[in-house]
Amino acid sequence: MIEVKGLYKFFDNEPVLEDINIKFRPGNCSLIIGASGSGKTVLLKNIVGLYEPDKGDIFYNEHNFTKMTLSERKMFRKEMGMLFQGSALFDFATVEENVMFPMDFFTPWSKEEKLERVNFCLKRVNLENVNKLYPSQISGGMQKRVGIARAIALNPKYLFCDEPNSGLDPTTAIVIDHLLQEITQEYQITTVINTHDMNSVMEIGDHIGFIYKGKLLWEGNNEEIMHSECKEVNDFLFANNLARQIIKNR
Amino acid sequence: MRLLFQIAGEYYQLMLRVFKKPEKWSIFWRQFWKEGNKLMLASIPLISIISVFIGAVIVIQTANNIESPFIPKFYVGVMARESLVLEFCSTSIALILAGKIGSNISSEIGSMRITEQIDAMEIMGVNSANYLILPKVCASTLLSPFLMIVSFLLGLLGGGVIVALTGIITLAQYDEGLHFAFNEWFIYYSMIKMSLFCFIITSLASYYGYHAKGGSLGVGRSSTQAIVVSCTVILVFDLLLTKLLL
Numbered sequence: 223m224i225e226v227k228g229l230y231k232f233f234d235n236e237p238v239l240e241d242i243n244i245k246f247r248p249g250n251c252s253l254i255i256g257a258s259g260s261g262k263t264v265l266l267k268n269i270v271g272l273y274e275p276d277k278g279d280i281f282y283n284e285h286n287f288t289k290m291t292l293s294e295r296k297m298f299r300k301e302m303g304m305l306f307q308g309s310a311l312f313d314f315a316t317v318e319e320n321v322m323f324p325m326d327f328f329t330p331w332s333k334e335e336k337l338e339r340v341n342f343c344l345k346r347v348n349l350e351n352v353n354k355l356y357p358s359q360i361s362g363g364m365q366k367r368v369g370i371a372r373a374i375a376l377n378p379k380y381l382f383c384d385e386p387n388s389g390l391d392p393t394t395a396i397v398i399d400h401l402l403q404e405i406t407q408e409y410q411i412t413t414v415i416n417t418h419d420m421n422s423v424m425e426i427g428d429h430i431g432f433i434y435k436g437k438l439l440w441e442g443n444n445e446e447i448m449h450s451e452c453k454e455v456n457d458f459l460f461a462n463n464l465a466r467q468i469i470k471n472r
Numbered sequence: 473m474r475l476l477f478q479i480a481g482e483y484y485q486l487m488l489r490v491f492k493k494p495e496k497w498s499i500f501w502r503q504f505w506k507e508g509n510k511l512m513l514a515s516i517p518l519i520s521i522i523s524v525f526i527g528a529v530i531v532i533q534t535a536n537n538i539e540s541p542f543i544p545k546f547y548v549g550v551m552a553r554e555s556l557v558l559e560f561c562s563t564s565i566a567l568i569l570a571g572k573i574g575s576n577i578s579s580e581i582g583s584m585r586i587t588e589q590i591d592a593m594e595i596m597g598v599n600s601a602n603y604l605i606l607p608k609v610c611a612s613t614l615l616s617p618f619l620m621i622v623s624f625l626l627g628l629l630g631g632g633v634i635v636a637l638t639g640i641i642t643l644a645q646y647d648e649g650l651h652f653a654f655n656e657w658f659i660y661y662s663m664i665k666m667s668l669f670c671f672i673i674t675s676l677a678s679y680y681g682y683h684a685k686g687g688s689l690g691v692g693r694s695s696t697q698a699i700v701v702s703c704t705v706i707l708v709f710d711l712l713l714t715k716l717l718l
Contacts, residue, residue: 270595272591272594272595295597296597297597298597299594299595299596299597300596300597302595302596302597303595304591304592304595306588306591306592307588308587308588310587310588310589310591310592311589312584312589312592313583313584313587313589323596323598324596324598326496326499327495327496327499327596327597327598328596328597382595
């Protein structure tokens with residue numbers, strides 16, 4: 223479980239995150255939603271340690287991540303996987319080498335064992351026969367799936383995704399969402415997903431946190447969000463005609 | 473002034489991260505040879521062409537400027553050798569490399585920074601500075617003296633070819649000049665300079681790439697800064713080393 227307690231983050235003395243308190247549980251897809259610029263990515267980067275919080279603590283299974291030394295964090299990071307908005311696959315490496323990258327560093331496995339794991343991970347994300355291709359030679363959706371394969375290569379306990387559906391067509395986005403949900407449930411991973419894709423909210427939102435101007439305004443699940451009485455949540459959810467129409471038809 | 477101290481501090485912090493023991497030596501050596509091939513071996517064609525032509529030009533210019541009958545003709549060879557070994561094969565070649573490999577390194581690392589590839593490594597627990605920069609710095613610092621030797625030999629060859637083709641002096645006179653009052657310390661001096669200059673180029677270019685921000689414009693800006701700063705620092709250290717070592 224990940225627990226964020228009283229988290230504050232300032233940029234140029236301006237608060238970007240204010241008093242964030244939230245828990246993310248294993249086996250759940252936890253979604254952080256909110257408008258662009260609301261502080262979702264800053265929160266995620268604080269949780270994974272790419273930014274240092276100005277105040278507050280982040281606990282991973284009761285271990286205080288913010289108080290850890292660099293070497294302690296390094297040990298912890300081996301249990302984390304992250305899918306970036308732009309996939310962040312290494313340009314210099316093939317798909318196979320990308321997925322193998324964390325194994326090269328942190329496992330004593332032989333080349334054959336690593337290759338077996340690579341093929342397993344790629345098969346798990348429904349990708350085959352792309353091992354020798356470079357990221358530039360595959361589509362955006364395939365790049366996201368390679369990113370997921372790389373993120374799960376070392377059986378992480380925590381999976382973080384920053385806008386996994388950005389730039390994808392709705393069908394591919396749903397495939398990615400379901401894949402993340404399946405992996406989360408299958409391996410009992412604590413998954414935190416940043417998104418403003420309403421499809422994802424409805425499809426996989428086991429737990430949803432709504433961020434508005436740096437504050438956590440609302441928490442619940444994909445059923446509860448439809449009946450939320452928080453004005454900002456409703457404004458966000460029903461910003462487009464399609465969403466309004468769906469609700470009306472219910 | 474504040475910016476200068478900030479850059480110096482960030483550079484120092486980065487170098488502390490770079491010069492950590494590699495996670496796995498096998499990965500380091502694989503990267504070392506890869507970078508050696510990409511940064512040094514791949515520079516040989518450019519260095520060769522420039523060295524041959526500059527060697528030839530030095531011989532022609534020196535021969536044309538020696539008008540006094542009291543200066544022996546073989547001094548053309550002496551001048552060509554000294555010009556090449558003392559300044560051209562280290563400093564001038566390093567300035568050329570600052571443009572070639574400096575921009576290559578800063579744009580490569582800068583692109584990785586803005587596309588979050590470096591963040592991805594950090595999340596995995598990989599020391600990205602050590603993995604990306606140490607092999608480049610080590611390969612260029614250790615292999616560049618050989619590049620200096622190649623440049624020196626090809627510069628002398630270029631001079632020899634022009635002597636043979638134009639007959640400004642005889643080949644025997646040129647050869648005598650190359651051997652006259654030869655000080656082997658100058659070769660070591662030039663190799664030391666080249667090695668230090670390549671350290672400056674790779675570490676500064678890596679620094680600017682690693683701290684790139686603001687999209688593709690930021691990557692372009694970091695490349696330009698890397699080249700300008702590297703060239704300036706090379707010239708300052710050229711002066712210092714010449715005063716110290718000669």
